[in-house]
Amino acid sequence: MIEKEKELKDKDVKKGWLRAGYGSILAAIVMPIGIFLSSGKPASITSLSELGAVGDFFGGSTIGFLSLASIFFVIHAIRIQSQELFLQRTELALTRTELEETRKVHESSHKTMLKQQFESTFFNMLSLHNEIVNSIHYVEAGRVYDGRALFKRLRDYMNTQLKRISQQPSHNQFERLANIEQAVSETAKDFSETTSHYFKNICTLLLFLDDEKSLIDDEKFKYVEIIKSQLSPYEMVYLMYLCFRVENKTFLELSKKYNFFLSVDKDLLLRHDDYGMYCNFNVVIE
Numbered sequence: 001m002i003e004k005e006k007e008l009k010d011k012d013v014k015k016g017w018l019r020a021g022y023g024s025i026l027a028a029i030v031m032p033i034g035i036f037l038s039s040g041k042p043a044s045i046t047s048l049s050e051l052g053a054v055g056d057f058f059g060g061s062t063i064g065f066l067s068l069a070s071i072f073f074v075i076h077a078i079r080i081q082s083q084e085l086f087l088q089r090t091e092l093a094l095t096r097t098e099l100e101e102t103r104k105v106h107e108s109s110h111k112t113m114l115k116q117q118f119e120s121t122f123f124n125m126l127s128l129h130n131e132i133v134n135s136i137h138y139v140e141a142g143r144v145y146d147g148r149a150l151f152k153r154l155r156d157y158m159n160t161q162l163k164r165i166s167q168q169p170s171h172n173q174f175e176r177l178a179n180i181e182q183a184v185s186e187t188a189k190d191f192s193e194t195t196s197h198y199f200k201n202i203c204t205l206l207l208f209l210d211d212e213k214s215l216i217d218d219e220k221f222k223y224v225e226i227i228k229s230q231l232s233p234y235e236m237v238y239l240m241y242l243c244f245r246v247e248n249k250t251f252l253e254l255s256k257k258y259n260f261f262l263s264v265d266k267d268l269l270l271r272h273d274d275y276g277m278y279c280n281f282n283v284v285i286e
Contacts, residue, residue: 114214122223125205126230132201133235138194150194151234158187158241159270177244177277180270184241199242199251202227206254224258233265240264240278252282 138145138153145153161183166176188195209215209223231239240261243252255261256279266275 111214118212118214122205122209125201125208126227129201129205130230132198136194136198138191148232148235151232151238154187154191154195154238155234155268157190158183161186162270173277177281180241180274181244181246184244188242188245199239202239203251206251206258210254210257221258224260228260228263233268236261236264237268240275241270243278244281256282
């Protein structure tokens with residue numbers, strides 16, 4: 001509304017200068033005619049010659065009116081050019097705004113596309129994880145362990161190995177860490193044919209998520225929760241103990257970064273305080 005009123009006002013101003021110019025020209029034309037008519041002389045060459053001195057005086061005045069008219073026309077032209085420049089600046093500002101909006105739309109579309117690509121790969125890898133778990137088939141002493149049932153056996157096997165390695169409970173943290181690492185390493189080695197690709201897939205999935213640039217940290221935590229929702233309690237226990245192997249340092253760092261084992265069932269651990277040892281493991285080995 002304000003811009004419209006300003007535009008109307010500018011038009012009135014421009015018309016005013018134009019009218020003033022025309023008025024000056026009209027005054028320059030009317031002036032000599034008025035002088036002649038006011039003299040009361042008949043229209044003849046002799047009469048005109050008698051008005052020479054007066055004509056010279058008012059002729060000078062007429063030139064002034066014409067000069068004034070030219071000034072008014074110049075001002076009018078300047079006003080028009082100013083208005084055109086203002087319109088050009090307005091159009092440029094609108095163009096910049098439109099370009100900025102277009103850029104934002106393109107950026108948003110690009111981010112959406114990247115996120116869709118990530119989610120497609122992420123859920124395919126998650127589906128692969130479930131396929132790996134479902135394909136697990138392990139036979140021991142005539143007993144068959146299929147799928148997630150094997151991970152309880154892995155926990156019990158680690159416990160057996162740990163008891164064999166440490167003949168009596170150790171209260172020395174370094175000694176217990178060494179015993180746990182040995183027990184976990186022996187378990188991973190004995191079941192490597194069945195579980196190695198399982199662990200590699202989990203590591204790859206976390207690394208893929210961690211390296212994704214299109215996600216902020218809060219979003220990454222949400223996807224980590226999706227991964228955790230696919231794991232059974234005994235899977236979480238087994239994966240946590242794998243962190244005690246020095247060679248799995250990358251997995252240890254990622255698990256700490258995303259609080260991967262925050263909700264692990266501590267009642268299923270080999271010892272209840274092993275979770276605290278896990279939390280401080282990187283500090284202890286340094």
